[in-house]
Amino acid sequence: MEIPGFTTIGIIGGAGQMGQWFKEYFESLGHTVLISGRKTELTWQDLAEQCQVVIISLPLDVSIDMARQVGPLMNKDQLLMDMCSMKHDICQAMKESTQAQVIGTHPLFGPSTAGMAGQNVIVCPMGEGPWLPWLESQLEAKGAVVTITDGYTHDRNMAVVQALTHFMTISFGETLLQLGVDPKEIRPYATPIFRLKLGLLGRMFAQDTELYRNLICKNPMASEVLDQFLSSANEVKNNICHAPEIMTAIDAFLGTFPEQGMIESDACLETLAKFKERAM
Amino acid sequence: MEIPGFTTIGIIGGAGQMGQWFKEYFESLGHTVLISGRKTELTWQDLAEQCQVVIISLPLDVSIDMARQVGPLMNKDQLLMDMCSMKHDICQAMKESTQAQVIGTHPLFGPSTAGMAGQNVIVCPMGEGPWLPWLESQLEAKGAVVTITDGYTHDRNMAVVQALTHFMTISFGETLLQLGVDPKEIRPYATPIFRLKLGLLGRMFAQDTELYRNLICKNPMASEVLDQFLSSANEVKNNICHAPEIMTAIDAFLGTFPEQGMIESDACLETLAKFKERAM
Structure with missing residues (x-):
């Protein structure tokens, strides 16, 4: 054929x-x-x-x-x-x-x-x-x-790429809700990075939140990844201030990747700075 | 004078x-x-x-x-x-x-x-x-x-804007380390949003990590905010799949903010898509 x-x-x-x-x-x-x-x-x-x-x-x-x-x-x-x-x-x-x-x-x-x-x-x-x-x-x-x-490898990677990413964003939103920190009111205090993270939070809730929920809940491998995140976040919280080697270990793991990340995120932050609505 | x-x-x-x-x-x-x-x-x-x-x-x-x-x-x-x-x-x-x-x-x-x-x-x-x-x-x-x-209001806001933001990024890095997920290897599986989050992780470790550590550890109000994040993340993990109203509550809290977030993050993601190094 x-x-x-x-x-x-x-x-x-x-x-x-x-x-x-x-x-x-x-x-x-x-x-x-x-x-x-x-x-x-x-x-x-x-x-x-x-x-x-x-x-x-x-x-x-x-x-x-x-x-x-x-x-x-x-x-x-x-x-x-x-x-x-x-x-x-x-x-x-x-x-x-x-x-x-x-x-x-x-x-x-x-x-x-x-x-x-x-x-x-x-x-x-x-x-x-x-x-x-x-x-x-x-x-x-x-x-x-x-x-x-193959489908299995794809789904396992998506437990990190989609489920973990969106879980962190939802948890960030829930934290702001519990603290009563209104995104609009805190904007004049935003660093470019915080502003970007707020933007990604807004982006999720400007779209179909059911879709994001499904990316977490319909992936059978997501639960394990989220548990690892909660465990890692606890470890970071307990160690960051008296055992700085937790940062060194991540640094060594990332290898040469940070250079690329710096270039790409710089370009994003420059784009963000061009918005006139900055102070809302 | x-x-x-x-x-x-x-x-x-x-x-x-x-x-x-x-x-x-x-x-x-x-x-x-x-x-x-x-x-x-x-x-x-x-x-x-x-x-x-x-x-x-x-x-x-x-x-x-x-x-x-x-x-x-x-x-x-x-x-x-x-x-x-x-x-x-x-x-x-x-x-x-x-x-x-x-x-x-x-x-x-x-x-x-x-x-x-x-x-x-x-x-x-x-x-x-x-x-x-x-x-x-x-x-x-x-x-x-x-x-x-005033200084107090500033420092309280920075516990969210800086300490929480950087804590989430470090916890994300620690999770990838524990899962053995190499940023370079997972890049072909990246959505634009995941790629952006990887970029922000790289950005931190391309710079002076002591600075980021200090923004968490030298802020007396950071600990309370991080505890709230850990508690909120646990709540999200436990409820997201059977109690979708956790999403509805955040949505209501964010009000009209998501529209702005969508516009700004779209611009960032377009900037990111222009990088030829995409697949590394």
Whole structure:
């Protein structure tokens, strides 16, 4: 089987924010994109019939159900994909349900992202086939950094990348709430770094908080990582003031990484300083 | 007493990074700046004699000692300032030691900051005098956001703005160390937000970690704030998955702030996406 230059791609849940983002993305590469959703004329059955590539762009639970329904309608020349934030279970569900080639993907960015350049995308192929090099070339066409791995490794990393990150932000918000520290009132006292952390807290609550909660609660490996964080935070609290070697150990662990972090965070803080609303 | 358009400003510790930053800043406004340090010909005694304004730019402990030494050499027409990250104790020490006007200041940014525009500066005047409007005009000349408060209020806010912020970052680093998650290896899995948090971790360890440690350990109000964080983080861990109302409460507390946070963090994340080193 040979894949033509331009294909017809169907996005189930294509009216959602990420679905729309990828509709525009694939259209910008010259493909035809059809979408199905609650209010569309086309159904997901139509997409399975009319498209060479079918992408499930729905919440995790619904995606697994959809994989089991749409999978059997597809044949070995087609590609079935998903875009969930967790990969192991959905990849298994897709693979078990279809003869089509199956590739799980996780675009590691949200729908407010301006473009694909420099964005990370994880790809979890379930078996071999011609669609994997095609997908890589489509993503890399506009500068994505594609990493191929398996669902388990992906989910374990997400327990740190997503669950821990968002847990720290929620805990920060809960602390401000308990202390009664209003973000607007404390802004004139903000350092650039504190201002950035406040901004990330605001960012979470400007969006769908259920999504963030699910990234913690639906990852079976998250609980262990959060326990480690609580234990580490306690250790830091107990040692930081009389045993400074706790800092030395982290420093040694980070190696040469801090140089890169300094450059990148400097650029962010400069961006932040340009906002006139500083004092609100 | 009338303050002339251009003054002579002395910076004790003026060879340090912040001292150099403010030397260039005041020179850009047309003032003459003299500095003293371990390797300078001029001594701090010389500065007290020759300058109208003397700024102590040294670590906190040393600043308090210096205030007690330099204060008695100054007269009521002069201005004595400091730039420590803690304000209550140093302001008291300056006030008790001198007849000069005393103003504690805390520039809420580091020496890698490109310019004064949009930066927060806290000013703690100890009594009245003509130097306060002068100082405000000098800082605001290039766009600083000046907030006038007392040392106690400042230090209490810094327990959140500095101690808590840096504590969370150190605890994050300790967690990665304990989990064996190498920042470089996990970068291809990073979301923009995780990448930003990694960058802030790197930033801390690219600098003087003693400074960050002191911002936690020398603030008498930090311990209470860190305890609240640990307690809140435990509460979040225990409730997030079965009692989503913990998110609703934070959301209600934040009010309209998230909109601003979304705008600012979007701009930062766009800046970050421009770095070609993305995959390292």
